[in-house]
Amino acid sequence: MSALILLSTFCFLLPSLSAYPSPPTTPWRRQVDNTILSFNYCPAAPWPTREGYTITSRLPDSDLQAALAEISASNIKSYISDLVSFGTRHTLSTQNSSTTYGIGAARDYITDKMRTFAFASSGRMTVTVPSYTQPADGDRVLFPVRIADIVATLRGSETPDRYYVISGHYDTRCTDPNDYNCLSPGADDDASGVAVSMELARIMATRNPRSTLVFAAVAGEEQNLYGSNFLAQTYKNASVNVAGMFTNDIIGSSTGPDGTEEPHTIRLFAQGLPPAGVESAARAASRLIVGGENDSPARELGRFIVETAQNAYTGMKNIALIYRLDRYLRGGDHLPFLRAGYLSSVRFTEPIEDYRHQHQNVRIDNVTGEQYGDLEEFLDYDFIARVGRVNLAAMWSLSEAPAAPANVSIDATALTNNSTFTWLPGNETGVAGYEVVWRPSVSPYWTHAIPVGLVQRATVQVSKDDVVFGVRAVGTNGYKSPAVFAGFPG
Numbered sequence: 001m002s003a004l005i006l007l008s009t010f011c012f013l014l015p016s017l018s019a020y021p022s023p024p025t026t027p028w029r030r031q032v033d034n035t036i037l038s039f040n041y042c043p044a045a046p047w048p049t050r051e052g053y054t055i056t057s058r059l060p061d062s063d064l065q066a067a068l069a070e071i072s073a074s075n076i077k078s079y080i081s082d083l084v085s086f087g088t089r090h091t092l093s094t095q096n097s098s099t100t101y102g103i104g105a106a107r108d109y110i111t112d113k114m115r116t117f118a119f120a121s122s123g124r125m126t127v128t129v130p131s132y133t134q135p136a137d138g139d140r141v142l143f144p145v146r147i148a149d150i151v152a153t154l155r156g157s158e159t160p161d162r163y164y165v166i167s168g169h170y171d172t173r174c175t176d177p178n179d180y181n182c183l184s185p186g187a188d189d190d191a192s193g194v195a196v197s198m199e200l201a202r203i204m205a206t207r208n209p210r211s212t213l214v215f216a217a218v219a220g221e222e223q224n225l226y227g228s229n230f231l232a233q234t235y236k237n238a239s240v241n242v243a244g245m246f247t248n249d250i251i252g253s254s255t256g257p258d259g260t261e262e263p264h265t266i267r268l269f270a271q272g273l274p275p276a277g278v279e280s281a282a283r284a285a286s287r288l289i290v291g292g293e294n295d296s297p298a299r300e301l302g303r304f305i306v307e308t309a310q311n312a313y314t315g316m317k318n319i320a321l322i323y324r325l326d327r328y329l330r331g332g333d334h335l336p337f338l339r340a341g342y343l344s345s346v347r348f349t350e351p352i353e354d355y356r357h358q359h360q361n362v363r364i365d366n367v368t369g370e371q372y373g374d375l376e377e378f379l380d381y382d383f384i385a386r387v388g389r390v391n392l393a394a395m396w397s398l399s400e401a402p403a404a405p406a407n408v409s410i411d412a413t414a415l416t417n418n419s420t421f422t423w424l425p426g427n428e429t430g431v432a433g434y435e436v437v438w439r440p441s442v443s444p445y446w447t448h449a450i451p452v453g454l455v456q457r458a459t460v461q462v463s464k465d466d467v468v469f470g471v472r473a474v475g476t477n478g479y480k481s482p483a484v485f486a487g488f489p490g
């Protein structure tokens with residue numbers, strides 16, 4: 001009985017014991033539906049002796065609650081319907097010959113909508129359409145084509161040099177990735193993601209975030225990620241600090257091909273080791289030695305998103321953080337950002353994909369009689385609205401928090417049973433102090449936080465040998481930055 005009590009005290013992720021030995025379900029169904037979740041992980045949480053307070057989910061303040069409540073499923077439906085109406089948005093389809101058909105018409109539609117939203121910002125939101133000509137590549141670009149991104153940028157009031165980007169891709173494809181004449185509605189892939197960028201731009205244009213927020217719709221995703229690559233490289237060339245990037249790609253349906261419904265789960269893909277060549281060889285070697293392979297900036301961002309956006313106000317009961325760059329055989333627009341050195345870049349995708357409804361010509365299958373094609377009828381607009389709320393809660397929580405501390409390192413010069421860290425503050429006002437966070441090395445989430453004050457060096461009475469540490473900044477407004485892995489020796 002005592003073991004039962006211990007487990008029920010510490011294990012929020014564990015299914016009830018009476019569930020054994022029934023067949024396993026999808027792992028995220030084991031999550032509970034509490035408003036406030038503890039991130040303790042049962043096998044290791046009771047050890048070592050706990051120091052600091054237990055980390056729980058962070059609920060939105062009243063301003064954020066109001067913004068979340070403004071996200072409209074019917075607006076999202078209308079944006080998607082408009083995008084589908086262009087027949088195809090294939091990157092190689094017509095650019096300028098029509099206002100009602102092809103990718104050029106879609107580009108101008110999104111641009112006009114974003115500019116309409118920007119009116120409410122009193123000049124703080126600007127909408128640009130950066131583009132370049134992509135030559136034929138012998139692969140998915142058959143002839144030189146303009147790749148144009150729509151970028152709505154809302155300038156931050158306090159820390160405008162710190163950017164957070166959300167993006168969807170407005171181009172589409174059929175079964176043949178180079179067929180630019182087929183009917184290609186792209187309702188799920190990826191009008192759904194574009195609709196989230198648009199709806200959040202509409203809502204945020206009336207707000208005054210501390211940091212700069214970018215709402216993007218890119219082209220060329222299906223053509224080797226060209227549009228996202230162009231955007232990432234443009235930022236890199238201008239030395240822009242993109243402190244976080246989310247791509248929303250295929251976020252439109254909550255129903256799997258067998259009819260299984262997961263309307264309150266969204267998958268969040270976060271890479272472990274940074275891409276080859278981005279991290280120095282010395283840092284990569286150190287990462288392996290100190291056990292930092294699960295603490296890339298993308299993983300820390302993933303943990304941050306779960307902590308700030310999995311709650312009753314977003315309606316998303318389960319943000320299924322997945323330790324992987326992307327699904328097998330697939331890529332996405334976060335990859336060019338990662339390769340450009342923007343290591344806090346992650347991907348949202350619906351819980352169970354139905355491959356009949358993406359990358360398929362619209363048709364009725366001769367044998368099965370099933371409908372194929374990426375059609376609006378398969379979307380769940382309330383689900384997309386919830387995904388939008390997850391994006392908004394996380395983006396706002398990033399924007400309002402201080403910058404994460406820099407140059408975080410651990411003192412590994414002596415054999416001790418405590419742990420000493422140093423770091424540099426971000427060049428910002430509004431920092432109230434810092435917290436050392438830690439978790440058992442087998443725990444997926446940070447479990448404990450130790451406030452250490454407005455300092456740049458701290459010692460805690462937990463052994464560096466036993467747990468994983470991070471450091472995060474706490475603002476005078478109560479918002480907290482993502483943690484930075486604190487395991488690299490200085």
Ligand SMILES: [Zn+2]
Nearest residue numbers: 189190249250
């Ligand atoms: Zn896509």
